[in-house]
Amino acid sequence: MAAMGLERRVKVAEVALRCMVCALAALAAALVGTGSQTRTFFSLEKEARFTDMKALVLLVAAHGAAAVYSLLQLVRCAAAAAFMSAASQSGGGAAAVAWSVFSCDQAVAYVLMAATAAALQSSVVGKRGQPELQWMPICGLYGAFCRRVGEGLASAVAAGLAAVLLAAVSAFNLFRLYGGGRKSSAVAGNGAATW
């Protein structure tokens, strides 16, 4: 009974986290990807867009891909819930599915964190400049664009954190299958009680 409760709570947490990753990653990609600001300097028009900074292009691509992937995973979760009684009893298939979900979720978490870190780094240089290298800040010129990117980055960080938690949940779903040693049942009982 306690084990069933744990399993159900993990399932709910997984679906909730996948929804969060999908929504936040899509929001981050949309905020950064659609932002632009045009300014006129002495009759010369210049437009700031995310394509001016390679790290922001990477951010939009990574978060867009993560949003699509999370959507596909949600469809898979729904399908698994619909056909649970028929499919979940075949052990080998479950392990293969858990391995592939685990690998993809880990990859998504690391890619989102790396893309977010690179974009944050670029944005800090854009905001403060790097005077030792004569790289000047640009947010004084394109304030509205910088604010937009900042909002997108906040959303990207939140999506990354959700993806990290999700990677831990899918690791739990996979490696739990390799338990069943002599100590495991006592500890599992412990864990379910303190969960």
Place this chain on the structure above:
Amino acid sequence: MAAMGLERRVKVAEVALRCMVCALAALAAALVGTGSQTRTFFSLEKEARFTDMKALVLLVAAHGAAAVYSLLQLVRCAAAAAFMSAASQSGGGAAAVAWSVFSCDQAVAYVLMAATAAALQSSVVGKRGQPELQWMPICGLYGAFCRRVGEGLASAVAAGLAAVLLAAVSAFNLFRLYGGGRKSSAVAGNGAATW
């Protein structure tokens, strides 16, 4: 017997990965942290050091900390191996240790990946410049320093990949404790055979 073989192989992989993370992270921090190049422009002396670029400071700090952490973990592994017969049978303590090791290893993997991504981003801008923002490349001036940082970054990427694998191993060590459901023993048999 098969389960013991799996456990032993996981232990060996863990120690090997910790050694790799420790050595590669220390190498990366040392290569980037000690590199410097002085050039004279019209009787004005300028020195390039890693402190000129915030992302490299972060890289040195993160990889230095990861190397020290890995060394401490290796000591813990050695201590655990020495006192295995006495300590490993108490289930609750094992779960607490596995939880803390898992959390720290995950944090190290994400921090190393994020720091490496930020430093790579900075270095690409340093190498190629970002002409849209009037940020000029600096590797033409400080070629030897740039090569040194490049070697450090290669080592940092390798350390990050080892830390990712290590995070998966410690997830395995933790979540295996929560197995012991009705399906798990069949799958565990499967998994050990194909491992």
